[in-house]
Amino acid sequence: xxxxxxxxxxxxxxxxxxxxxxxxxxxxxxxxxxxxxxxxxxxxxxxxxxxxxxxxxxxxxxxxxxxxxxxxxxxxxxxxxxxxxxxxxxxxxxxxxxxxxxxxxxxxxxxxxxxxxxxxxxxxxxxxxxxxxxxxxxxxxxxxxxxxxxxxxxxxxxxxxxxxxxxxxxxxxxxxxxxxxxxxxxxxxxxxxxxxxxxxxxxxxxxxxxxxxxxxxxxxxxxxxxxxxxxxxxxxxxxxxxxxxxxxxxxxxxxxxxxxxxxxxxxxxxxxxxxxxxxxxxxxxxxxxxxxxxxxxxxxxxxxxxxxxxxxxxxxxxxxxxxxxxxxxxxxxxxxxxxxxxxxxxxxxxxxxxxxxxxxxxxxxxxxxxxxxxxxxxxxxxxxxxxxxxxxxxxxxxxxxxxxxxxxxxxxxxxxxxxxxxxxxxxxxxxxxxxxxxxxx
Numbered sequence: 295x296x297x298x299x300x301x302x303x304x305x306x307x308x309x310x311x312x313x314x315x316x317x318x319x320x321x322x323x324x325x326x327x328x329x330x331x332x333x334x335x336x337x338x339x340x341x342x343x344x345x346x347x348x349x350x351x352x353x354x355x356x357x358x359x360x361x362x363x364x365x366x367x368x369x370x371x372x373x374x375x376x377x378x379x380x381x382x383x384x385x386x387x388x389x390x391x392x393x394x395x396x397x398x399x400x401x402x403x404x405x406x407x408x409x410x411x412x413x414x415x416x417x418x419x420x421x422x423x424x425x426x427x428x429x430x431x432x433x434x435x436x437x438x439x440x441x442x443x444x445x446x447x448x449x450x451x452x453x454x455x456x457x458x459x460x461x462x463x464x465x466x467x468x469x470x471x472x473x474x475x476x477x478x479x480x481x482x483x484x485x486x487x488x489x490x491x492x493x494x495x496x497x498x499x500x501x502x503x504x505x506x507x508x509x510x511x512x513x514x515x516x517x518x519x520x521x522x523x524x525x526x527x528x529x530x531x532x533x534x535x536x537x538x539x540x541x542x543x544x545x546x547x548x549x550x551x552x553x554x555x556x557x558x559x560x561x562x563x564x565x566x567x568x569x570x571x572x573x574x575x576x577x578x579x580x581x582x583x584x585x586x587x588x589x590x591x592x593x594x595x596x597x598x599x600x601x602x603x604x605x606x607x608x609x610x611x612x613x614x615x616x617x618x619x620x621x622x623x624x625x626x627x628x629x630x631x632x633x634x635x636x637x638x639x640x641x642x643x644x645x646x647x648x649x650x651x652x653x654x655x656x657x658x659x660x661x662x663x664x665x666x667x668x669x670x671x672x673x674x675x676x677x678x679x680x681x682x683x684x685x686x687x688x689x690x691x692x693x694x695x696x697x698x699x700x701x702x703x704x705x706x707x708x709x710x711x712x713x714x715x716x717x718x719x720x721x722x723x724x725x726x727x728x729x730x731x732x733x734x735x
Contacts, residue, residue: 380615381692381735382637386683389634391627398633398660401679406657406664406672413667414466417650418476421453424648425483432592440592448600449648454480455605456650456666462492463662478566482573484601487566490549493559499662503613503635505620505704509548510609512620513704519716527720530713534723537698539599541606604649611639611693612655614701615685619709632659633683638673640688656684692735699728 373385428447435443460466461477478488494509501507514533519526532540548554555563581590618635621627636659640646646653650666657664657672664672676684687693702724703711714721714728 376617378735380617380696381690381694382615382685382687384684384686385617386634386685389627389630389683391630393629393633395629395632395660398629398676398680402657402661402664402672402675406668406675407661408668409465409468409665410667411467414460414665417453417457417460417667418480420647420650421450421457421480424450424453428597429593432597440596444596444600446648447597449604449645451484451597451601452604452649452652455484455486455601456652458486458488458491459495459652460650460666462488462495465663465665478569482569482577484598485570485574486545487549487563487570489559489562489566490555493555493563494548499659501623501626502631502659503618503620504626504631505622507623508620510544511614513710514702516703516705516711516716519703519713523720526717530717530721531723533702534698534713534721534727537610538603538606541602541609545602604645607694608649608653608655610697610701611653611687611689612637614697616696616700616708616710618685620704632656633676633680634685637685637687639686639693642689690735691732695727695731695733698731699724 368388373387377383377385425447428443428450431443432440432447457466458477458480461473461480464470464473466476467473474488477492481488481491498508498510502510503512505512514529519529532543550567552560552563578590578594581594585593613636615637618637621631633656636656638656639653641649641653651669652658652666654669654673657669657676658666660672660676699714700712701710702713703716705711712721712724714724718725
């Protein structure tokens with residue numbers, strides 16, 4: 295267990311004596327005890343240590359034993375307390391530095407990587423049928439039942455995204471052309487350009503929870519937060535009460551700006567953008583022609599907002615918690631980010647079915663080539679072989695409250711600092727959420 299020696303005042307040395315510059319004094323710890331040793335140690339002790347300082351006249355100097363309380367983050371009891379506080383079922387142990395992604399992949403059954411065309415097209419059938427049923431519910435439901443119809447239809451639309459998601463990871467079909475066509479078509483009702491999203495999403499997988507480089511989510515920079523009052527207010531609202539729809543801002547900022555892509559990517563990006571704009575130019579006028587402006591709101595806009603709710607919630611729950619760090623590239627460890635830095639969260643079964651198990655997310659980050667219909671089998675294998683390192687939860691209000699009120703501004707030591715700690719007078723939306731959101735786990 296690591297131990298810090300903050301001050302060397304407890305070394306009692308003879309007047310004018312200093313350690314030789316070529317001989318280090320090292321800290322060494324055993325459970326509950328911290329003591330010192332020199333590089334030239336003659337005899338080891340348990341409660342105290344003797345070491346020699348090589349000078350013209352060698353003198354023995356004795357270090358005093360100092361009891362040290364073990365780091366609470368390294369204890370199962372402390373992790374259990376954190377889990378309860380944050381709304382988790384389990385917070386995993388830190389993954390050792392010597393574990394590599396390939397070590398984890400090698401423990402997975404080979405069958406979880408196999409593409410099954412029947413299961414792949416079954417997922418398409420589930421999404422098309424459930425989405426059509428949702429549109430029928432919207433057309434028939436009285437006004438007071440419309441929110442339920444929109445919730446169902448928006449969740450079903452999220453299934454389209456997951457199908458395109460599998461296509462982008464080459465986990466839908468062995469035929470690349472089929473994957474590109476299905477992925478593009480699946481994304482069209484969502485007004486999502488397939489290729490721009492694919493390029494940026496690949497970067498998210500390559501650099502998960504890496505500061506700046508991760509293209510999904512990352513904490514707010516303190517400099518950004520303090521740059522201007524107007525921007526600060528917008529950030530507080532966006533990362534607070536509006537965070538379940540912040541993927542809309544992400545969608546606009548990342549997928550329509552040609553300057554964000556390499557020259558080699560631009561041709562495919564432009565084709566995807568053309569498909570999206572064609573859908574808007576043809577599909578929206580048809581909806582308005584048949585049902586009017588309010589019909590466009592009822593049949594497209596509200597389900598689309600429901601889709602973005604799940605898009606935002608899934609994404610932030612997958613990688614955001616007070617104990618999960620974002621790291622600079624020189625400190626980043628791939629296995630730790632993908633296994634320790636990804637969260638498994640169970641949702642109501644109907645959500646899991648309509649969204650094709652996208653929330654079974656840890657195996658997907660271990661290997662994106664695992665098809666969505668094999669994620670549960672892969673997760674079971676991870677539980678058997680790496681279970682003590684996994685972060686797991688069942689969706690609950692305390693989990694959401696933790697993310698929305700705590701996980702805000704990046705801090706190297708604490709991971710996050712809440713907005714209301716940095717700017718309490720401007721953080722009324724956060725204090726409101728602290729009071730208004732239930733605390734049920």
